[in-house]
Structure formats: structure tokens, C-alpha cells
Amino acid sequence: MIPSQIYVIAGAGLVSVGVFAWVVRRHLVRRMMGVNILSTGVFMMLIGGARRVEGGPDGVPQAMVLTGIVVAVSATALGLALIQRIYDQRGERSVEERGPM
Amino acid sequence: MRGLPLISASIWVPLLGALFVSLWPRRYAARCGIGASIASAAAALLLVVAVALSGPRRERLGGWGAPAGIELWIDGFSALMIAMTAVVGGVVSVYALAYFRAKDSSGDPQRQEVEGRREAYFWRIWLLVWAAINGVFASADLFNLYVTLEVVGLGAVSLVALAGGRALPAAMRYLFVTLSGSLLYLLGVVLIYSEVGTLALFQAGESLIAGTLAQAALVVMVVGLALKTALFPLHFWLPPAHADAPAAVSALLSALVIKVTFYILVRLWVVVFPASVSQPVGEALMLLGLIAVIWGSWRALRQQRLKMLVAYSTVAQVGYLFLVFGLGPRADGSAGWQAGAYFAISHACAKGAMFLAAGAIARAVGHDQIEEMRGVGARLALPFFAFGLGGISLMGLPPSGGYVSKWLFITSAAATGDVIVVIAVALGGLLAAAYVFRVLALAFERAPREGAPSLRPIPATLGWSALVLGAVAVALGLAAGAPLALLEVGLPFGQSLAEGVTP
Amino acid sequence: MRTRHIFEYGVALASLGLGGLVAAGALRRRSLEPAAGDVVQGLLEQSGVSSVVTAVLLNFRAYDTMLEVVVLVVAFWGAWSLHPTEARVHWRPSDPILMRTVGGMLPVLWLLGIYLLWAGTSRPGGEFASGAVLGACGVLTLLIGERVPATQFRPARKVVVVVGVVVFMVAGVAGALSAQGGSEVWSYTAGEARGWILAIEVAGAATIAFVLLGLFSGGREGLDVESGGGEAP
Numbered sequence: 001m002i003p004s005q006i007y008v009i010a011g012a013g014l015v016s017v018g019v020f021a022w023v024v025r026r027h028l029v030r031r032m033m034g035v036n037i038l039s040t041g042v043f044m045m046l047i048g049g050a051r052r053v054e055g056g057p058d059g060v061p062q063a064m065v066l067t068g069i070v071v072a073v074s075a076t077a078l079g080l081a082l083i084q085r086i087y088d089q090r091g092e093r094s095v096e097e098r099g100p101m
Numbered sequence: 102m103r104g105l106p107l108i109s110a111s112i113w114v115p116l117l118g119a120l121f122v123s124l125w126p127r128r129y130a131a132r133c134g135i136g137a138s139i140a141s142a143a144a145a146l147l148l149v150v151a152v153a154l155s156g157p158r159r160e161r162l163g164g165w166g167a168p169a170g171i172e173l174w175i176d177g178f179s180a181l182m183i184a185m186t187a188v189v190g191g192v193v194s195v196y197a198l199a200y201f202r203a204k205d206s207s208g209d210p211q212r213q214e215v216e217g218r219r220e221a222y223f224w225r226i227w228l229l230v231w232a233a234i235n236g237v238f239a240s241a242d243l244f245n246l247y248v249t250l251e252v253v254g255l256g257a258v259s260l261v262a263l264a265g266g267r268a269l270p271a272a273m274r275y276l277f278v279t280l281s282g283s284l285l286y287l288l289g290v291v292l293i294y295s296e297v298g299t300l301a302l303f304q305a306g307e308s309l310i311a312g313t314l315a316q317a318a319l320v321v322m323v324v325g326l327a328l329k330t331a332l333f334p335l336h337f338w339l340p341p342a343h344a345d346a347p348a349a350v351s352a353l354l355s356a357l358v359i360k361v362t363f364y365i366l367v368r369l370w371v372v373v374f375p376a377s378v379s380q381p382v383g384e385a386l387m388l389l390g391l392i393a394v395i396w397g398s399w400r401a402l403r404q405q406r407l408k409m410l411v412a413y414s415t416v417a418q419v420g421y422l423f424l425v426f427g428l429g430p431r432a433d434g435s436a437g438w439q440a441g442a443y444f445a446i447s448h449a450c451a452k453g454a455m456f457l458a459a460g461a462i463a464r465a466v467g468h469d470q471i472e473e474m475r476g477v478g479a480r481l482a483l484p485f486f487a488f489g490l491g492g493i494s495l496m497g498l499p500p501s502g503g504y505v506s507k508w509l510f511i512t513s514a515a516a517t518g519d520v521i522v523v524i525a526v527a528l529g530g531l532l533a534a535a536y537v538f539r540v541l542a543l544a545f546e547r548a549p550r551e552g553a554p555s556l557r558p559i560p561a562t563l564g565w566s567a568l569v570l571g572a573v574a575v576a577l578g579l580a581a582g583a584p585l586a587l588l589e590v591g592l593p594f595g596q597s598l599a600e601g602v603t604p
Numbered sequence: 605m606r607t608r609h610i611f612e613y614g615v616a617l618a619s620l621g622l623g624g625l626v627a628a629g630a631l632r633r634r635s636l637e638p639a640a641g642d643v644v645q646g647l648l649e650q651s652g653v654s655s656v657v658t659a660v661l662l663n664f665r666a667y668d669t670m671l672e673v674v675v676l677v678v679a680f681w682g683a684w685s686l687h688p689t690e691a692r693v694h695w696r697p698s699d700p701i702l703m704r705t706v707g708g709m710l711p712v713l714w715l716l717g718i719y720l721l722w723a724g725t726s727r728p729g730g731e732f733a734s735g736a737v738l739g740a741c742g743v744l745t746l747l748i749g750e751r752v753p754a755t756q757f758r759p760a761r762k763v764v765v766v767v768g769v770v771v772f773m774v775a776g777v778a779g780a781l782s783a784q785g786g787s788e789v790w791s792y793t794a795g796e797a798r799g800w801i802l803a804i805e806v807a808g809a810a811t812i813a814f815v816l817l818g819l820f821s822g823g824r825e826g827l828d829v830e831s832g833g834g835e836a837p
Contacts, residue, residue, distance in 0.1 A: 168643055252674055
């Protein structure tokens, strides 16, 4: 097994973990973390799946990952701001989501 | 006109407008915002006219061209979607002018502060979302679609959260859905890139071969985008998010934002994936679409709140959109796809009108409990009339855009022998009639002698702008020729797309 | 409780299936030549910079990178639109070790951030790395109870949020005007590209650093000391 395949398989594993956490967990911060794990898995698959071109690794997936990380950071920050606002509004210690899903 | 970067202009004008609005003090937000909206609509319509007159357009950003650079591509399908965004977006902007203004009459400074903040942020975020929606429709690059999709998603979540209160948990759930949906789409892009080595939509479509990789990519992309379009059974997030947002935002979400992911799915189907891979998935999507039509309409019928009713109606209407993935590839020529595209634009106008009307009614009555609207119809004739016009299109009564698209659906389903589709489309129309008339009948009952709800005065703009959208939804049935002709430009669903038209 | 367990096992199976499907697809890939990366390598000399990643980010796929800054801006506006409540968390640093170490490190971090910006044209670095480090400098400054210079001036905040996108657009229009033949945005020659890429990087790093700082503070403490719920940028 070549090393890049390890990254691909580990990335797919992270995707599974992320999706599971996002669907099953109730605590909003945990669900946010699930989405982040999912994004990390996607980025790992992107890097692991990149082929080599002459003169080094393919530059396009690297640029894509950089873009993806910035998007993930922005989204996480917005999510945490929302969670904090929900927390303020309910005046509770723990931020569980109610209702289905 | 040939050489001008009109596609970029249709994206840059609203983007620049958003930045411009943000630089001014809050009290100028509405004035700057409506100016920027008019400019954005004008830039979009200029592009659409250019496409209608002189054919599809392409821009190679930076002069590189695919696969090194990003290309923008506009044919009849994307032009029609951009026109839909301009019309609905323009009318909703006018509505928002009155909607966010009218509230601060209480004199409470803290309340005015909150309202002023809400208005200021609505304009800048909405203009960014507008730019990104046009960006999706113009993009011919798989990764660029992901980035524009994220701007639309994060902007839409922020707009829902503007309502505060119970909209915040709805916005949170919407955020999770929109993020995971785009990430699953990105996962598909990653797989496709690792095989074909290009992100350009049309080149990827030429090189992708049927196989395990294509199947895996299709499945994750379909799950992600169906989640974001709220296809049954992944619709759980839509009703609270669309119903609890400010009315202007609800209209934008239901009319435009869900069409964005639908558009990407159609492009993937027609351009990227080999038919042998997408065929079985398309059949499954059609089946889910049929269930969504019945289930969504049934749930809409049983709602207590007017905006919830309209939101569940969106769940049903999304079902119709997904019929095209079964019908489109099978029907003769491009009839099935055209039905879907026409349904998308007529639903945008009809649902926009209904949400705007529901917002105006709720503002006047003070809540949106349907049971307590007994007898208010005569005093709120304008918004209820707009609600009814939108309803006509949802039921598919002639003459309306809904009628034309359902007729296209039924003829292409009859040609392929899908009797169950014909039945479901008819049944969905009947259920739509039931939930629309339930509201109208109650509203136009004779008012109870005592305890008739007292109404607050609302700006006339609210009713009139809803009425304009409702009128457009009906007019789409009277003048279907022009939009359908536009849809033929560049043959977006034809065979020639993959081979020749991309110059 | 029983149904909850069944639900969890079902979801676990489904997510494992999804991961397995994706892994199987990725491992079965057939590489077709040439990849976009090869084309980019071949065109690198015309891009105005020698780092492949910077060339892709700021020239070949400049449009994506502009939209990426837009994503940051929309998240920033979204977070700041959630009006902060009365009950604000007050952070009063008292730990002497924190004060000393951070106080000593900050000048070095500032330098590192600026170095990364300058290095980006030829080796790893660039506006995002630089913006992230500079944003972290701002966060540390807040954590030791100091103000970040200039951020209390509302006009300055408003300008710095949009400048990263505006310079991108100016560069695009300049490219369109100078292009021979067509009028595609951002199409400039290798000589012009270098200058524009530098301008984009400086402005972008400023926006990224400030937006990250603003997302950390969430429209409250530090950045908005006097008014708290006042007008955001």
C-alpha cells in the first residue's frame, strides 16, 4: 500500500466519523465538531488523491484545500457565534438541540 | 457587446453593492441597498438580453481558460435562472424596503437599535447572496461552484438568524445542513478531480468514465445537494428555517436559494455523469419526488400557522423539481428538463408572492395563526389576492406558469408511460387547491360580530409587491413563448452540449 | 432509549457505508493525463510568481480566492448581526505568566506574519498564512487585556473588512482594460501580474487578519469597548 492510499482511507474514515457525529449528537458544539471532522476528512482525501506532476505535487488541490480551510473556519466561527447566541437566549448551561434531528 | 464581460458584471454589481452598503452609516442602508438592487437587476437583465439576442456567452477569467483557469458559461438555462433571480430579487428588495422600515414606530430606543441593525445587515448580506446566486448560475467549474455555494449557504443562514428568537435554533440546524451538504458535494468534486484531473464542468463530463468512482461521486453529490434542496426525507430542516425567517428572507429562500442546488444537480446530470451511472439514481430521485409531493402537500394542509403552511408547500413543490431526474433523460428531446426549468421559475414567482403576502398578513394581524384570520380577508384584500394568485400557479390552473410546467410534465410522462407521475401531479394539484382554499375560505368568511381581530395598518408596498410577483406567476402562463425560447439558447439539455457548443 | 440505540447503530452503519463507498471509489481511480496541475506548471512563468500554490490562488484561480474572502466577510457580518446581549462575558487577565510570555512574543509574531506575506510569492506562505498569524496576534492582544491598534475607529473597521475584496476587483478591472484582444477580468501580463498580486496579498492579509479577530470577539469585548451593541462595521 502506497502512503497516499493511507491518507485516502483515513480521510474516508474521518468522513464516516464526521457524518455520524453530525447526525447522532445532540450537543450543538459536538455537532459543529462533527462537521469539522467531516471537512478534515474531505481535505485529506483531496491531498491524498492528488497525483504528482513534473516538478512536485499537483498545486491545484493544495490551493483548493487552502480555500476549503478558510471556508471551514468561517463557517465554524459563524456557527459558534450562533451557538453562543442560543445559549445566551436560553440562559442554560448546556446547548442541546431539541426535537427531531 | 460581444467582448464585454457581462457575466462578471452580473456578479460584481451586487457584490460591489454589498460592500458599498456596508461602508455607509446605518440610516442610509435602505437607500443604498435599493439602489444597488436596481443596479444588480439591470446588470442581470442586460446579460439575459445579450444571451437571448446573440447566443451563449463564455468568459475565461484571467484569460487562461480551462483547465488552468476558471470559466464562466451562460446558456439559455442559466440565463433563465439569472432572470428569475433578478425579477424575484428586485421585487423582494422593494418589499424589504417597507418591511424593515415600517417596524420602528414604538419609540423604544433599544428596540429601534435592534431593528436598525437588522435592516442594515439584511441589505449587505442579501446583496452578497444575490451575487453568489448569480455566481452559481454562471459557473462552469466544479470547485468554483462549491465556493459560491458556501457564500449562498452562509449568507442564507445569517439572513434567517436576523429574525432572532425561535429563528436562531432553526438557523443553527440550517447551518449544519448547508455545511454538510456542500462538504458532501465537495467530496464528489474531489473524487472527480482525482480521476479526470480537471475541475472544468464540460471537460470533466467528457473524460469521466462509468465505474466505481463515478458511482461514489454521484451518490455523495446527490445526497449533499438533495439535503440542501430539502428533498423528502431530507426536508426536516426547511419548514422551521423558512417559516421563522423574516418574510422577505423566507421568500428569497423558498424562491431562489433552493433552486441553486437544483440547478447544480441538473448540470451534473446533463453534463458530467454518464447516463449509465445516473439512470438508476434518477429513478430513485423521481420516486422520492413523488412521495414529497404527496407528503408535503398533506402536511401543509394540516398546519396551524400560515407561514408553516407555505413552507410545507415548498417541500411538496421541491418534489416536482426532482421528477425531472427520472423524466428528463427518458423523455423525447429536452421536454422533461424544460418542464423542470419552467417549474423552477414559476414556483419562484408563485412562492415568492405567497411568502410576501403571508408576511404582510402576519404584520397586519399581529401573528400568523390561520384559525384566527377568520373574516380578515375583506380588509386585507390586496395581500390575500396576491396569495391567491400564487396559489393558482401552485394548483396548476390555467393560465399560470404552474399550468404550463405541469402540462409539460404530464405530456412527457405520458409519452414515456409513467402513469404514476401523471396521477401524482394531478393529486398534488388537488391537495394544493385544498390548502390554498382552506386559507382563503376562512379569510373571506363573514367576520364574527364581536371579537373581530383588530388590524394594524401596513404599508401598501407590502401588498403591492406581493401582487406583482403573483401577477408574474400568472403571466408566465400567458406568455410562455419567450422563456421557453430562451431556454433553447445553446441547447442546454441537448446532445450538442457535450460535444460542440462549448467553443 | 431502545429506539435511540437502533437509530445510532443505523446511522453508524450508514456513515460507514458512505465512507467505504468513497474510499472504494477513490482507490479505483484511473489517472487521465494531463491534469490541471501539469497545465499550471507549464504556464507558471506567465503568472508573475514562482510559487505554484500562490500562482493558482492569486492568478489562475483568482476568482475563487476572491470569493473565499467574500465567505469570510459574510461569516463576519453574520456573526456581528447577532446583536450581543446585556450579559457579556468580561475577561480580566490576571495570570502573570500569560502576560509576560505573550507580551514578549507579540513583536516576533508580528514580524513572522509580515515575513509570511513577503515570502508567499516564491515559497509557502502568502495572504492566508500571514492573515492567520496576524489575526492570532490580535487575539493574543485581546487576551492580555490590551486594545488592538486602530480597531476602535469605526470607519477604519468598515474599510478594512472590504478592502481585501475591493483590491481584488480593482485588479480585475485593470486586467480587463489592459488585455489585448478580449476583455476578460484579471487578464494581465506576467510583468503587471506581479505588482497586482502583491497589492492583493497585502490588502487580503489585512482583511483576513481583521475578520478573524472580529469573528473571535463576536462583536463584543475588546473591539467594541464603549458601545458593546453599537454599530458594527
